[in-house]
Amino acid sequence: MITALPAPSPAFSVSLQGMALSFGLIVAIGAQNAFVLRQGLRREHVGSVVLFCAVADALLITAGVMGMAQALGESPGLARALAAVGAIFLAIYGWRALRRARESHQLSTRTSGEGLGRSAALAQAAAFTLLNPHVYLDTVLLVGSIGAQQPAALRGWFVAGASSASVLWFGLLGFGARWLAPWFARPKAWQALDALIGITMLALSLMLVWRVVGNF
Template identity: 40%
Template sequence: MFATFLQGLALSAAMILPIGPQNAFVMSQGIRRQYHLMIAALCALSDILLICAGIFGGSALLDRSPTLLFLVSWGGVAFLLWFGWGALRAALSAAPQQLQAQVNKQSRWRLVASMMAVTWLNPHVYLDTFVVLGSLGGRLASAERTWFALGAVTASTLWFFGLAILAALLSPWLNTVKAQRVINGVVAMVMWGIALQLARQNLHF
């Protein structure tokens, strides 16, 4: 059973480590020290729900509905392009201090809504949790499936809290105009790269 737990832990960690919308959002809130632990907790909770849904039957839903997978993927392409554009605007802003002040004025509920968007509108979340984790975990016996899911959600929870705390600790060095420009520029390029990859997969070339 412990081997199955480690398998779920390792696979989930491998998929969550690359920079994506969730990671970028958690990191940015950690750097600002603005509700970063709350955001990490909500991201972890969302991943727990998605991982369990994928492993305990959700993957079959996408397998039976190519149209749903198509809509999720192309909706995600549009979302990633929009997210990347927002990051690029922040990187190229002529008045980053003013832009930062506007960001800091966001209410807790607006941040929660943004977190929900970067999580539940991100197609990679469904591809990772439903297609990859779901297809592998769904083949296991009932008891092993539970341990696999436990390992996967443990990796997700540790990662989001670790990222938020580390970003907050590094805030004095990362919360500068130059660093923010670089971070936002990298996030924009990564988001557009993921969008291009998804589009190419959907167009089969």
């Protein structure tokens, strides 16, 4: 007799959605990722840099979700509008990721030169994280608005899932740098990753469209 598997709990589903969204946005070739990878290759203050980047992301995600939750609670129409904008943004993001999957590119980092002190390393990590305008569009506005539309009891699970993606990614970059560096240098590996990100972002876009349609 075949027994049906139990359906995933709402908390697990919301956490997984938050993780997929955050992971899709954070995994990209950029200055912050290159810096974390560099520190990992040099084995300089890796724990401090990884912790800073992960905590900064978690705080930005939390601020976005909590701040947007208050704004959206006062305006259901704004919630639908932001969901529609988010769906369009994710669709464009996914389409661009699929286009990148057809191109050859790689993430490289310089390992020469003098090492950084802990304060200097954290200062650079802060600059790469907080001075990037995309972090406020992606992490605070987009992730925040989507997380804020979850039921109040599940918003914490969404934040936890989205934040865990940052912990996982930066941990892999920093502590696994010496093993992952050859993989990052292979264009085909990034093409496969971009293809996966593109499909994930398009799927999340469709979920938002379904939510907008269902709210009318």
